[in-house]
Amino acid sequence: MSVLDERVGPFPGGRIGTGDVLGDRTHEGVGRAVTHAEHVDDFDMRHLRYFLSVVRAGTVSGAAQELRISQPSLSQQIKRLEQRVGAPLFIRSSRGVELTAGGRAFLREIQSIPGQLRSAIAAAAPSPLVWPVGVCGGVPAEVLAEVQNGLTGQPTDGTGSRTEPVLRMRSVSTADQSELLQHGEIAFGIVRLPAAVPGLVRAVVWDEPLGIVMDAGHPMAHRPRLTWEDLSAQRLLWYDEGCAPGYADTVPAQLAALGWNAVLHPIDQDQQALFVHELQTADDVVALRPRLAVQGDPQLVWRPLPTTAAPRERLAVTTLADSGSARHLRRVAARRRWPFLT
Template structure:
Protein backbone atom coordinates (compact mmCIF):
# COMPACT_ATOMS: atom_id res chain seq x y z
CA UNK A 1 0.00 0.00 0.00
CA UNK A 2 1.13 3.60 -0.64
CA UNK A 3 1.14 4.55 3.06
CA UNK A 4 3.46 1.65 4.04
CA UNK A 5 7.15 2.56 3.67
CA UNK A 6 9.58 0.25 1.89
CA UNK A 7 10.74 -1.52 5.03
CA UNK A 8 12.66 -4.79 4.95
CA UNK A 9 11.76 -7.65 7.26
CA UNK A 10 15.43 -7.86 8.20
CA UNK A 11 15.37 -4.27 9.49
CA UNK A 12 12.31 -4.96 11.62
CA UNK A 13 14.00 -8.01 13.13
CA UNK A 14 17.09 -5.96 13.87
CA UNK A 15 14.96 -3.22 15.44
CA UNK A 16 13.20 -5.73 17.73
CA UNK A 17 16.54 -7.29 18.69
CA UNK A 18 18.02 -3.92 19.73
CA UNK A 19 14.91 -3.07 21.74
CA UNK A 20 15.11 -6.41 23.54
CA UNK A 21 18.87 -6.33 24.13
CA UNK A 22 18.99 -2.69 25.19
CA UNK A 23 22.24 -1.99 23.38
CA UNK A 24 23.45 -2.24 19.81
CA UNK A 25 26.53 -4.10 21.00
CA UNK A 26 24.55 -6.87 22.69
CA UNK A 27 22.02 -7.07 19.85
CA UNK A 28 24.84 -7.40 17.30
CA UNK A 29 26.33 -10.23 19.35
CA UNK A 30 23.00 -12.07 19.49
CA UNK A 31 22.38 -11.54 15.78
CA UNK A 32 25.98 -12.44 14.93
CA UNK A 33 26.51 -9.39 12.74
CA UNK A 34 28.92 -6.47 12.94
CA UNK A 35 27.89 -3.61 15.22
CA UNK A 36 28.42 -0.88 12.55
CA UNK A 37 26.23 -2.78 10.11
CA UNK A 38 23.46 -3.09 12.70
CA UNK A 39 23.64 0.61 13.56
CA UNK A 40 23.42 1.47 9.86
CA UNK A 41 20.29 -0.66 9.40
CA UNK A 42 18.59 0.98 12.40
CA UNK A 43 19.34 4.45 10.95
CA UNK A 44 17.91 3.40 7.58
CA UNK A 45 14.76 2.11 9.27
CA UNK A 46 14.31 5.42 11.11
CA UNK A 47 14.78 7.30 7.82
CA UNK A 48 12.17 5.19 6.02
CA UNK A 49 9.62 5.51 8.82
CA UNK A 50 10.45 9.19 9.23
CA UNK A 51 10.84 9.40 13.00
CA UNK A 52 13.42 8.44 15.68
CA UNK A 53 12.79 5.01 17.15
CA UNK A 54 15.36 5.10 19.96
CA UNK A 55 16.72 7.55 22.45
CA UNK A 56 20.45 7.08 22.78
CA UNK A 57 21.27 7.17 26.51
CA UNK A 58 24.44 6.31 28.45
CA UNK A 59 22.68 3.12 29.57
CA UNK A 60 21.85 2.04 26.00
CA UNK A 61 19.00 2.26 23.53
CA UNK A 62 15.54 3.18 24.84
CA UNK A 63 12.55 3.09 22.47
CA UNK A 64 10.80 6.39 21.86
CA UNK A 65 7.00 6.57 21.98
CA UNK A 66 6.99 5.88 18.26
CA UNK A 67 9.48 3.07 18.77
CA UNK A 68 7.30 1.44 21.42
CA UNK A 69 4.27 1.55 19.13
CA UNK A 70 6.28 0.06 16.30
CA UNK A 71 7.78 -2.59 18.58
CA UNK A 72 4.34 -3.83 19.64
CA UNK A 73 3.30 -4.19 16.01
CA UNK A 74 6.56 -5.83 14.97
CA UNK A 75 6.37 -8.41 17.77
CA UNK A 76 2.79 -9.28 16.82
CA UNK A 77 3.74 -9.55 13.17
CA UNK A 78 6.80 -11.71 13.88
CA UNK A 79 4.77 -14.03 16.11
CA UNK A 80 2.14 -14.37 13.39
CA UNK A 81 4.84 -15.00 10.78
CA UNK A 82 6.48 -17.71 12.89
CA UNK A 83 3.11 -19.37 13.41
CA UNK A 84 2.33 -19.21 9.69
CA UNK A 85 5.72 -20.66 8.76
CA UNK A 86 5.25 -23.53 11.22
CA UNK A 87 1.76 -24.19 9.83
CA UNK A 88 3.07 -24.16 6.28
CA UNK A 89 5.79 -26.64 7.18
CA UNK A 90 3.20 -28.98 8.66
CA UNK A 91 1.20 -29.12 5.42
CA UNK A 92 1.90 -32.36 3.59
CA UNK A 93 2.57 -31.73 -0.11
CA UNK A 94 0.84 -33.96 -2.65
CA UNK A 95 3.08 -36.16 -4.80
CA UNK A 96 1.62 -37.75 -7.93
CA UNK A 97 2.90 -41.32 -8.32
CA UNK A 98 2.75 -43.35 -11.51
CA UNK A 99 2.27 -47.08 -10.93
CA UNK A 100 2.69 -49.68 -13.65
CA UNK A 101 0.25 -52.58 -14.00
CA UNK A 102 0.40 -55.47 -11.56
CA UNK A 103 2.53 -54.02 -8.75
CA UNK A 104 2.18 -56.28 -5.67
CA UNK A 105 0.85 -54.73 -2.49
CA UNK A 106 4.05 -55.58 -0.62
CA UNK A 107 6.11 -53.65 -3.19
CA UNK A 108 3.75 -50.69 -3.01
CA UNK A 109 4.20 -50.64 0.77
CA UNK A 110 8.01 -50.60 0.45
CA UNK A 111 7.80 -47.84 -2.13
CA UNK A 112 5.56 -45.76 0.13
CA UNK A 113 8.04 -46.10 2.99
CA UNK A 114 10.85 -44.91 0.72
CA UNK A 115 8.86 -41.95 -0.66
CA UNK A 116 7.85 -40.70 2.78
CA UNK A 117 10.92 -41.54 4.89
CA UNK A 118 12.30 -37.98 4.85
CA UNK A 119 9.05 -36.02 4.69
CA UNK A 120 5.37 -36.81 5.09
CA UNK A 121 3.57 -36.70 1.75
CA UNK A 122 0.07 -37.18 0.40
CA UNK A 123 0.42 -39.74 -2.40
CA UNK A 124 -1.87 -39.52 -5.42
CA UNK A 125 -1.57 -42.75 -7.44
CA UNK A 126 -2.12 -42.95 -11.20
CA UNK A 127 -1.84 -46.10 -13.31
CA UNK A 128 0.81 -45.34 -15.93
CA UNK A 129 2.75 -47.74 -18.16
CA UNK A 130 6.45 -48.14 -17.35
CA UNK A 131 7.38 -46.86 -20.80
CA UNK A 132 5.47 -43.59 -20.30
CA UNK A 133 6.67 -42.89 -16.78
CA UNK A 134 10.20 -41.81 -17.73
CA UNK A 135 9.02 -38.94 -19.94
CA UNK A 136 6.38 -37.90 -17.40
CA UNK A 137 8.94 -37.85 -14.59
CA UNK A 138 11.37 -35.74 -16.62
CA UNK A 139 8.54 -33.36 -17.59
CA UNK A 140 7.42 -33.00 -13.96
CA UNK A 141 3.99 -34.52 -14.57
CA UNK A 142 4.84 -37.24 -12.04
CA UNK A 143 6.77 -36.83 -8.81
CA UNK A 144 7.56 -40.54 -8.50
CA UNK A 145 7.14 -43.63 -10.63
CA UNK A 146 6.97 -47.33 -9.80
CA UNK A 147 8.02 -49.13 -12.97
CA UNK A 148 9.48 -52.29 -14.43
CA UNK A 149 13.06 -52.15 -15.50
CA UNK A 150 15.03 -51.87 -17.66
CA UNK A 151 14.13 -48.31 -18.67
CA UNK A 152 16.11 -45.38 -20.05
CA UNK A 153 17.81 -44.06 -16.88
CA UNK A 154 18.86 -40.67 -18.28
CA UNK A 155 17.76 -37.86 -15.99
CA UNK A 156 16.31 -40.26 -13.42
CA UNK A 157 17.19 -41.54 -9.98
CA UNK A 158 16.22 -45.20 -9.60
CA UNK A 159 15.90 -47.25 -6.42
CA UNK A 160 15.20 -50.98 -6.72
CA UNK A 161 12.21 -51.99 -4.58
CA UNK A 162 11.73 -55.56 -5.76
CA UNK A 163 13.76 -58.25 -7.54
CA UNK A 164 11.93 -61.57 -7.70
CA UNK A 165 11.79 -64.64 -9.98
CA UNK A 166 8.79 -65.19 -12.17
CA UNK A 167 6.69 -68.30 -11.72
CA UNK A 168 3.73 -69.84 -13.50
CA UNK A 169 0.10 -68.92 -12.80
CA UNK A 170 -2.55 -71.40 -14.00
CA UNK A 171 -6.02 -72.51 -13.03
CA UNK A 172 -6.21 -75.17 -10.32
CA UNK A 173 -7.70 -77.81 -12.63
CA UNK A 174 -4.90 -77.35 -15.14
CA UNK A 175 -2.99 -80.61 -15.74
CA UNK A 176 0.24 -78.95 -14.50
CA UNK A 177 -1.30 -77.65 -11.29
CA UNK A 178 -0.55 -80.90 -9.45
CA UNK A 179 3.20 -80.38 -9.94
CA UNK A 180 4.79 -78.55 -6.97
CA UNK A 181 7.52 -77.22 -9.28
CA UNK A 182 7.68 -76.96 -13.06
CA UNK A 183 10.49 -77.23 -15.58
CA UNK A 184 10.73 -75.49 -18.93
CA UNK A 185 10.03 -78.73 -20.75
CA UNK A 186 6.75 -78.98 -18.79
CA UNK A 187 5.62 -75.79 -20.54
CA UNK A 188 6.02 -77.17 -24.04
CA UNK A 189 2.82 -76.47 -25.99
CA UNK A 190 1.56 -73.95 -23.46
CA UNK A 191 0.51 -70.50 -24.61
CA UNK A 192 1.51 -67.44 -22.61
CA UNK A 193 -1.01 -64.87 -21.42
CA UNK A 194 1.01 -61.70 -21.97
CA UNK A 195 0.68 -57.94 -21.90
CA UNK A 196 1.15 -55.37 -24.70
CA UNK A 197 4.93 -55.04 -25.03
CA UNK A 198 4.76 -51.26 -25.48
CA UNK A 199 3.84 -50.89 -21.81
CA UNK A 200 7.33 -52.04 -20.75
CA UNK A 201 9.36 -52.92 -23.87
CA UNK A 202 12.66 -53.50 -22.09
CA UNK A 203 11.12 -55.87 -19.58
CA UNK A 204 9.04 -57.70 -22.21
CA UNK A 205 12.02 -58.22 -24.51
CA UNK A 206 14.20 -59.44 -21.64
CA UNK A 207 11.69 -62.00 -20.38
CA UNK A 208 10.91 -63.42 -23.84
CA UNK A 209 14.63 -63.64 -24.60
CA UNK A 210 15.20 -65.66 -21.43
CA UNK A 211 12.34 -68.00 -22.34
CA UNK A 212 13.93 -68.60 -25.75
CA UNK A 213 17.22 -69.43 -24.04
CA UNK A 214 15.37 -72.15 -22.13
CA UNK A 215 13.86 -73.53 -25.35
CA UNK A 216 10.32 -72.30 -24.77
CA UNK A 217 8.99 -69.99 -27.50
CA UNK A 218 5.31 -69.73 -26.61
CA UNK A 219 2.49 -68.29 -28.62
CA UNK A 220 1.52 -65.13 -26.76
CA UNK A 221 -2.08 -64.21 -26.02
CA UNK A 222 -2.14 -60.44 -25.51
CA UNK A 223 -4.39 -59.21 -22.72
CA UNK A 224 -5.14 -55.55 -23.45
CA UNK A 225 -7.09 -55.05 -20.21
CA UNK A 226 -5.26 -55.20 -16.91
CA UNK A 227 -8.18 -56.01 -14.61
CA UNK A 228 -8.10 -59.22 -12.61
CA UNK A 229 -11.56 -60.33 -13.76
CA UNK A 230 -10.61 -60.65 -17.42
CA UNK A 231 -7.16 -62.02 -16.56
CA UNK A 232 -8.80 -64.73 -14.44
CA UNK A 233 -11.42 -65.42 -17.10
CA UNK A 234 -8.72 -66.03 -19.68
CA UNK A 235 -6.85 -68.56 -17.54
CA UNK A 236 -9.77 -70.55 -16.15
CA UNK A 237 -10.97 -73.26 -18.48
CA UNK A 238 -7.90 -73.32 -20.73
CA UNK A 239 -5.49 -76.20 -20.26
CA UNK A 240 -2.95 -74.71 -22.67
CA UNK A 241 -2.72 -71.19 -21.26
CA UNK A 242 -0.54 -69.93 -18.39
CA UNK A 243 0.75 -66.58 -17.14
CA UNK A 244 4.04 -65.50 -15.58
CA UNK A 245 4.01 -63.61 -12.28
CA UNK A 246 6.13 -63.26 -9.17
CA UNK A 247 4.80 -65.04 -6.10
CA UNK A 248 3.82 -61.71 -4.50
CA UNK A 249 2.34 -60.59 -7.80
CA UNK A 250 0.04 -63.60 -8.06
CA UNK A 251 -3.34 -63.19 -6.41
CA UNK A 252 -5.02 -65.10 -3.61
CA UNK A 253 -7.72 -66.22 -6.03
CA UNK A 254 -8.77 -69.73 -4.89
CA UNK A 255 -9.21 -70.82 -8.53
CA UNK A 256 -5.64 -69.94 -9.53
CA UNK A 257 -2.32 -71.47 -8.49
CA UNK A 258 1.28 -70.21 -8.59
CA UNK A 259 4.12 -72.66 -9.26
CA UNK A 260 7.87 -72.01 -9.42
CA UNK A 261 9.59 -72.82 -12.71
CA UNK A 262 13.26 -73.45 -13.42
CA UNK A 263 16.07 -73.54 -13.71
CA UNK A 264 17.07 -69.86 -13.86
CA UNK A 265 13.67 -68.23 -14.36
CA UNK A 266 13.50 -64.65 -15.66
CA UNK A 267 13.16 -62.02 -12.96
CA UNK A 268 10.92 -59.03 -12.48
CA UNK A 269 12.70 -55.93 -11.18
CA UNK A 270 10.57 -53.03 -10.00
CA UNK A 271 12.12 -49.65 -9.32
CA UNK A 272 11.01 -46.46 -7.63
CA UNK A 273 12.02 -43.51 -9.81
CA UNK A 274 12.16 -39.71 -9.62
CA UNK A 275 13.62 -37.05 -11.86
CA UNK A 276 17.19 -36.20 -10.90
CA UNK A 277 17.96 -32.91 -9.15
CA UNK A 278 14.44 -32.50 -7.77
CA UNK A 279 13.17 -32.47 -4.18
CA UNK A 280 11.47 -35.78 -4.97
CA UNK A 281 14.81 -37.37 -5.87
CA UNK A 282 16.22 -36.21 -2.53
CA UNK A 283 13.62 -38.41 -0.84
CA UNK A 284 15.32 -41.44 -2.44
CA UNK A 285 18.91 -40.71 -1.39
CA UNK A 286 20.65 -42.93 1.14
CA UNK A 287 17.81 -45.44 1.31
CA UNK A 288 18.99 -48.62 3.09
CA UNK A 289 19.33 -51.58 0.75
Protein backbone atom coordinates in the same frame (compact mmCIF):
# COMPACT_ATOMS: atom_id res chain seq x y z
CA MET B 1 -5.58 -31.92 -13.68
CA SER B 2 -1.94 -30.91 -14.03
CA VAL B 3 0.27 -30.70 -10.98
CA LEU B 4 0.65 -27.02 -11.86
CA ASP B 5 -2.92 -26.66 -10.61
CA GLU B 6 -2.40 -28.13 -7.16
CA ARG B 7 -0.06 -27.78 -4.23
CA VAL B 8 2.06 -30.80 -3.62
CA GLY B 9 4.43 -32.00 -0.94
CA PRO B 10 8.04 -30.86 -0.73
CA PHE B 11 10.96 -32.71 -2.22
CA PRO B 12 13.53 -32.38 0.54
CA GLY B 13 16.46 -30.42 -0.72
CA GLY B 14 18.81 -27.61 0.24
CA ARG B 15 17.85 -23.93 0.32
CA ILE B 16 19.85 -21.42 -1.65
CA GLY B 17 21.11 -19.70 1.43
CA THR B 18 20.63 -19.16 5.17
CA GLY B 19 19.77 -16.03 7.05
CA ASP B 20 20.16 -12.75 5.11
CA VAL B 21 23.45 -13.64 3.44
CA LEU B 22 23.77 -15.46 0.11
CA GLY B 23 26.98 -16.76 -1.40
CA ASP B 24 28.60 -15.02 -4.38
CA ARG B 25 27.69 -17.87 -6.69
CA THR B 26 24.05 -17.66 -5.61
CA HIS B 27 24.04 -13.89 -6.21
CA GLU B 28 25.35 -14.49 -9.71
CA GLY B 29 22.66 -17.10 -10.37
CA VAL B 30 19.91 -14.80 -9.11
CA GLY B 31 21.27 -11.99 -11.26
CA ARG B 32 21.13 -14.16 -14.36
CA ALA B 33 17.61 -15.30 -13.45
CA VAL B 34 16.44 -11.67 -13.10
CA THR B 35 17.86 -10.83 -16.53
CA HIS B 36 16.15 -13.85 -18.09
CA ALA B 37 12.88 -13.02 -16.32
CA GLU B 38 12.86 -9.52 -17.85
CA HIS B 39 12.40 -11.12 -21.26
CA VAL B 40 9.61 -13.53 -20.27
CA ASP B 41 7.68 -11.55 -17.67
CA ASP B 42 4.63 -11.55 -19.96
CA PHE B 43 4.80 -15.30 -20.53
CA ASP B 44 1.87 -17.33 -19.20
CA MET B 45 2.62 -20.78 -17.75
CA ARG B 46 -0.81 -21.79 -18.97
CA HIS B 47 0.49 -21.57 -22.54
CA LEU B 48 3.27 -24.05 -21.75
CA ARG B 49 0.70 -26.46 -20.39
CA TYR B 50 -1.40 -26.04 -23.53
CA PHE B 51 1.64 -26.58 -25.76
CA LEU B 52 2.71 -29.73 -23.89
CA SER B 53 -0.83 -31.11 -23.98
CA VAL B 54 -1.03 -30.68 -27.77
CA VAL B 55 2.37 -32.37 -28.17
CA ARG B 56 1.23 -35.32 -26.05
CA ALA B 57 -2.21 -35.67 -27.66
CA GLY B 58 -0.97 -35.21 -31.22
CA THR B 59 -4.13 -33.27 -32.10
CA VAL B 60 -5.59 -29.98 -30.95
CA SER B 61 -9.02 -31.58 -30.51
CA GLY B 62 -7.59 -34.34 -28.30
CA ALA B 63 -5.69 -31.82 -26.18
CA ALA B 64 -8.78 -29.60 -25.88
CA GLN B 65 -10.81 -32.55 -24.62
CA GLU B 66 -8.10 -33.40 -22.08
CA LEU B 67 -7.88 -29.77 -20.93
CA ARG B 68 -11.68 -29.37 -20.94
CA ILE B 69 -11.65 -26.26 -23.08
CA SER B 70 -13.06 -25.67 -26.56
CA GLN B 71 -10.95 -26.49 -29.59
CA PRO B 72 -11.20 -22.95 -31.07
CA SER B 73 -10.07 -21.47 -27.76
CA LEU B 74 -7.08 -23.80 -27.57
CA SER B 75 -6.13 -23.09 -31.20
CA GLN B 76 -6.22 -19.36 -30.42
CA GLN B 77 -4.00 -19.80 -27.37
CA ILE B 78 -1.47 -21.84 -29.38
CA LYS B 79 -1.39 -19.09 -32.03
CA ARG B 80 -0.72 -16.52 -29.30
CA LEU B 81 2.13 -18.66 -28.00
CA GLU B 82 3.62 -18.92 -31.51
CA GLN B 83 3.34 -15.13 -31.88
CA ARG B 84 5.09 -14.64 -28.54
CA VAL B 85 7.87 -17.09 -29.46
CA GLY B 86 8.16 -15.59 -32.93
CA ALA B 87 8.11 -18.88 -34.84
CA PRO B 88 5.58 -21.56 -35.82
CA LEU B 89 5.68 -24.52 -33.43
CA PHE B 90 3.34 -26.95 -35.20
CA ILE B 91 2.66 -28.16 -38.72
CA ARG B 92 -1.08 -28.69 -38.99
CA SER B 93 -2.66 -31.33 -41.21
CA SER B 94 -5.84 -33.37 -41.47
CA ARG B 95 -4.15 -36.11 -39.40
CA GLY B 96 -3.24 -33.80 -36.53
CA VAL B 97 -0.16 -31.75 -35.72
CA GLU B 98 3.58 -32.29 -35.91
CA LEU B 99 6.32 -30.22 -34.35
CA THR B 100 8.34 -27.94 -36.57
CA ALA B 101 12.11 -27.81 -36.12
CA GLY B 102 11.56 -24.75 -33.94
CA GLY B 103 8.82 -26.59 -32.04
CA ARG B 104 11.17 -29.47 -31.29
CA ALA B 105 13.81 -27.06 -30.04
CA PHE B 106 11.20 -25.25 -27.90
CA LEU B 107 9.98 -28.56 -26.44
CA ARG B 108 13.52 -29.67 -25.62
CA GLU B 109 14.18 -26.50 -23.62
CA ILE B 110 10.86 -26.07 -21.80
CA GLN B 111 9.62 -29.57 -21.02
CA SER B 112 11.40 -29.66 -17.66
CA ILE B 113 10.08 -26.23 -16.54
CA PRO B 114 6.75 -27.48 -15.05
CA GLY B 115 8.56 -30.11 -13.00
CA GLN B 116 11.17 -27.62 -11.82
CA LEU B 117 8.51 -25.09 -10.86
CA ARG B 118 6.54 -27.80 -9.10
CA SER B 119 9.62 -28.78 -7.11
CA ALA B 120 10.34 -25.14 -6.23
CA ILE B 121 6.80 -24.54 -5.00
CA ALA B 122 6.79 -27.82 -3.09
CA ALA B 123 10.16 -27.09 -1.46
CA ALA B 124 8.83 -23.83 -0.06
CA ALA B 125 5.37 -25.13 0.88
CA PRO B 126 4.83 -25.00 4.67
CA SER B 127 2.32 -27.88 4.60
CA PRO B 128 3.13 -31.02 2.62
CA LEU B 129 0.23 -32.52 0.75
CA VAL B 130 0.28 -34.88 -2.23
CA TRP B 131 2.94 -36.56 -4.37
CA PRO B 132 1.43 -38.18 -7.50
CA VAL B 133 2.95 -41.59 -8.27
CA GLY B 134 2.53 -43.53 -11.52
CA VAL B 135 2.23 -47.30 -11.07
CA CYS B 136 2.79 -49.81 -13.87
CA GLY B 137 0.45 -52.81 -14.17
CA GLY B 138 0.59 -55.90 -11.97
CA VAL B 139 2.45 -54.37 -9.01
CA PRO B 140 1.87 -56.42 -5.81
CA ALA B 141 0.28 -54.73 -2.81
CA GLU B 142 3.45 -55.47 -0.80
CA VAL B 143 5.45 -53.29 -3.16
CA LEU B 144 2.98 -50.42 -2.91
CA ALA B 145 3.15 -50.63 0.89
CA GLU B 146 6.97 -50.65 0.81
CA VAL B 147 7.04 -47.59 -1.44
CA GLN B 148 4.42 -45.83 0.69
CA ASN B 149 6.33 -46.44 3.91
CA GLY B 150 9.68 -45.60 2.34
CA LEU B 151 8.79 -42.34 0.61
CA THR B 152 6.46 -40.89 3.23
CA GLY B 153 7.73 -42.27 6.51
CA GLN B 154 5.57 -42.41 9.61
CA PRO B 155 3.71 -39.66 11.53
CA THR B 156 6.10 -37.90 13.89
CA ASP B 157 4.12 -35.11 15.53
CA GLY B 158 2.76 -37.31 18.35
CA THR B 159 -0.88 -36.66 17.47
CA GLY B 160 -1.37 -39.47 14.97
CA SER B 161 -1.79 -37.02 12.07
CA ARG B 162 0.41 -37.42 9.00
CA THR B 163 3.28 -34.95 8.83
CA GLU B 164 4.83 -36.35 5.65
CA PRO B 165 3.44 -36.12 2.10
CA VAL B 166 0.66 -38.43 1.02
CA LEU B 167 1.21 -40.52 -2.09
CA ARG B 168 -1.55 -40.45 -4.70
CA MET B 169 -1.00 -43.55 -6.80
CA ARG B 170 -2.58 -44.11 -10.20
CA SER B 171 -2.11 -46.55 -13.05
CA VAL B 172 0.43 -45.31 -15.63
CA SER B 173 2.25 -47.59 -18.07
CA THR B 174 6.04 -47.70 -17.92
CA ALA B 175 6.15 -46.29 -21.46
CA ASP B 176 4.25 -43.13 -20.39
CA GLN B 177 5.94 -42.47 -17.07
CA SER B 178 9.05 -40.75 -18.45
CA GLU B 179 6.98 -38.10 -20.24
CA LEU B 180 4.76 -37.48 -17.20
CA LEU B 181 7.84 -37.13 -14.99
CA GLN B 182 9.34 -34.62 -17.44
CA HIS B 183 6.10 -32.63 -17.50
CA GLY B 184 5.81 -32.65 -13.71
CA GLU B 185 2.50 -34.53 -13.71
CA ILE B 186 3.86 -37.29 -11.49
CA ALA B 187 6.60 -37.03 -8.88
CA PHE B 188 7.67 -40.68 -8.91
CA GLY B 189 6.96 -43.77 -10.97
CA ILE B 190 7.00 -47.49 -10.23
CA VAL B 191 8.38 -49.40 -13.23
CA ARG B 192 9.63 -52.85 -14.25
CA LEU B 193 13.30 -53.13 -15.05
CA PRO B 194 14.98 -52.96 -17.42
CA ALA B 195 13.52 -49.62 -18.49
CA ALA B 196 16.48 -47.66 -19.79
CA VAL B 197 15.42 -44.00 -20.12
CA PRO B 198 18.04 -41.22 -19.93
CA GLY B 199 17.67 -38.59 -17.25
CA LEU B 200 16.05 -40.83 -14.63
CA VAL B 201 17.32 -42.50 -11.45
CA ARG B 202 15.87 -45.66 -9.92
CA ALA B 203 15.80 -47.50 -6.61
CA VAL B 204 14.97 -51.22 -6.72
CA VAL B 205 12.25 -52.15 -4.21
CA TRP B 206 11.36 -55.68 -5.42
CA ASP B 207 13.56 -58.42 -6.88
CA GLU B 208 11.95 -61.88 -7.06
CA PRO B 209 12.26 -64.94 -9.35
CA LEU B 210 9.42 -65.53 -11.80
CA GLY B 211 7.36 -68.70 -11.82
CA ILE B 212 4.43 -70.16 -13.73
CA VAL B 213 0.93 -68.97 -12.79
CA MET B 214 -2.15 -70.85 -13.97
CA ASP B 215 -5.80 -71.20 -13.12
CA ALA B 216 -6.57 -73.70 -10.35
CA GLY B 217 -8.57 -75.71 -12.88
CA HIS B 218 -5.76 -75.89 -15.45
CA PRO B 219 -4.86 -79.47 -16.53
CA MET B 220 -1.32 -79.03 -15.16
CA ALA B 221 -2.35 -77.43 -11.86
CA HIS B 222 -2.06 -80.73 -9.95
CA ARG B 223 1.60 -81.21 -10.92
CA PRO B 224 4.11 -80.05 -8.28
CA ARG B 225 6.83 -79.59 -10.93
CA LEU B 226 6.71 -78.60 -14.59
CA THR B 227 9.14 -79.36 -17.40
CA TRP B 228 10.12 -77.36 -20.47
CA GLU B 229 8.25 -79.97 -22.49
CA ASP B 230 5.10 -79.25 -20.46
CA LEU B 231 5.47 -75.54 -21.14
CA SER B 232 6.19 -75.93 -24.86
CA ALA B 233 2.49 -76.49 -25.55
CA GLN B 234 1.44 -73.43 -23.51
CA ARG B 235 0.90 -69.86 -24.63
CA LEU B 236 2.33 -67.19 -22.35
CA LEU B 237 -0.03 -64.48 -21.12
CA TRP B 238 2.18 -61.45 -21.54
CA TYR B 239 2.35 -57.66 -21.54
CA ASP B 240 0.69 -55.74 -24.36
CA GLU B 241 3.02 -53.83 -26.69
CA GLY B 242 4.34 -50.67 -25.03
CA CYS B 243 3.07 -51.63 -21.57
CA ALA B 244 6.45 -52.77 -20.19
CA PRO B 245 9.21 -51.85 -22.68
CA GLY B 246 12.53 -53.52 -21.96
CA TYR B 247 11.08 -56.08 -19.57
CA ALA B 248 8.54 -57.35 -22.12
CA ASP B 249 11.36 -58.16 -24.57
CA THR B 250 14.03 -59.32 -22.13
CA VAL B 251 12.11 -62.06 -20.31
CA PRO B 252 10.90 -63.96 -23.42
CA ALA B 253 14.49 -63.87 -24.71
CA GLN B 254 15.72 -65.33 -21.41
CA LEU B 255 13.07 -68.07 -21.61
CA ALA B 256 14.12 -68.91 -25.17
CA ALA B 257 17.72 -69.28 -24.02
CA LEU B 258 16.51 -71.69 -21.32
CA GLY B 259 14.54 -73.78 -23.83
CA TRP B 260 11.02 -72.32 -24.03
CA ASN B 261 10.23 -70.30 -27.17
CA ALA B 262 6.92 -69.14 -25.78
CA VAL B 263 4.07 -68.05 -28.03
CA LEU B 264 2.98 -64.75 -26.49
CA HIS B 265 -0.65 -63.92 -25.74
CA PRO B 266 -0.57 -60.17 -24.96
CA ILE B 267 -3.18 -58.44 -22.80
CA ASP B 268 -3.47 -55.28 -20.70
CA GLN B 269 -2.17 -56.53 -17.35
CA ASP B 270 -3.22 -53.40 -15.48
CA GLN B 271 -6.55 -55.11 -14.80
CA GLN B 272 -6.27 -58.06 -12.41
CA ALA B 273 -9.79 -59.27 -13.21
CA LEU B 274 -8.94 -59.47 -16.92
CA PHE B 275 -5.67 -61.26 -16.11
CA VAL B 276 -7.48 -63.95 -14.08
CA HIS B 277 -10.28 -64.22 -16.64
CA GLU B 278 -7.82 -64.96 -19.46
CA LEU B 279 -6.23 -67.74 -17.41
CA GLN B 280 -9.64 -69.25 -16.64
CA THR B 281 -10.91 -69.34 -20.21
CA ALA B 282 -8.15 -71.37 -21.92
CA ASP B 283 -6.40 -74.64 -21.09
CA ASP B 284 -3.22 -73.67 -22.98
CA VAL B 285 -2.47 -70.31 -21.36
CA VAL B 286 -0.17 -69.66 -18.40
CA ALA B 287 1.45 -66.53 -17.01
CA LEU B 288 4.64 -65.48 -15.24
CA ARG B 289 4.62 -63.81 -11.84
CA PRO B 290 6.68 -63.97 -8.64
CA ARG B 291 5.19 -66.30 -6.04
CA LEU B 292 4.37 -63.53 -3.57
CA ALA B 293 2.40 -61.67 -6.23
CA VAL B 294 -0.29 -64.38 -6.36
CA GLN B 295 0.10 -65.99 -2.95
CA GLY B 296 -3.25 -66.36 -1.18
CA ASP B 297 -5.36 -66.16 -4.35
CA PRO B 298 -7.45 -69.37 -4.38
CA GLN B 299 -8.14 -69.02 -8.10
CA LEU B 300 -4.48 -69.25 -9.07
CA VAL B 301 -1.69 -71.83 -8.72
CA TRP B 302 2.03 -71.01 -8.78
CA ARG B 303 4.79 -73.41 -9.85
CA PRO B 304 8.55 -72.78 -10.16
CA LEU B 305 10.19 -72.73 -13.57
CA PRO B 306 12.30 -75.85 -14.28
CA THR B 307 15.61 -74.02 -13.77
CA THR B 308 17.79 -72.60 -11.05
CA ALA B 309 18.34 -69.45 -13.13
CA ALA B 310 14.76 -68.22 -13.55
CA PRO B 311 14.20 -64.71 -14.94
CA ARG B 312 13.45 -62.19 -12.23
CA GLU B 313 10.94 -59.42 -11.80
CA ARG B 314 12.56 -56.20 -10.57
CA LEU B 315 10.37 -53.25 -9.68
CA ALA B 316 11.88 -49.84 -9.02
CA VAL B 317 10.86 -46.37 -7.93
CA THR B 318 12.01 -43.87 -10.54
CA THR B 319 12.20 -40.09 -10.74
CA LEU B 320 14.04 -37.30 -12.56
CA ALA B 321 17.78 -37.18 -11.99
CA ASP B 322 19.29 -34.01 -10.47
CA SER B 323 16.02 -33.07 -8.78
CA GLY B 324 14.80 -32.69 -5.23
CA SER B 325 12.81 -35.89 -5.62
CA ALA B 326 15.99 -37.73 -6.71
CA ARG B 327 17.82 -36.52 -3.61
CA HIS B 328 14.92 -37.68 -1.44
CA LEU B 329 14.83 -41.06 -3.19
CA ARG B 330 18.57 -41.52 -2.69
CA ARG B 331 18.21 -40.88 1.06
CA VAL B 332 15.26 -43.27 1.32
CA ALA B 333 17.15 -45.93 -0.65
CA ALA B 334 20.11 -45.69 1.70
CA ARG B 335 17.87 -45.94 4.75
CA ARG B 336 15.82 -48.88 3.47
CA ARG B 337 18.69 -50.55 1.59
CA TRP B 338 17.09 -50.25 -1.84
CA PRO B 339 19.78 -50.64 -4.54
CA PHE B 340 20.10 -47.20 -6.18
CA LEU B 341 20.69 -47.03 -9.95
CA THR B 342 21.73 -43.99 -11.98
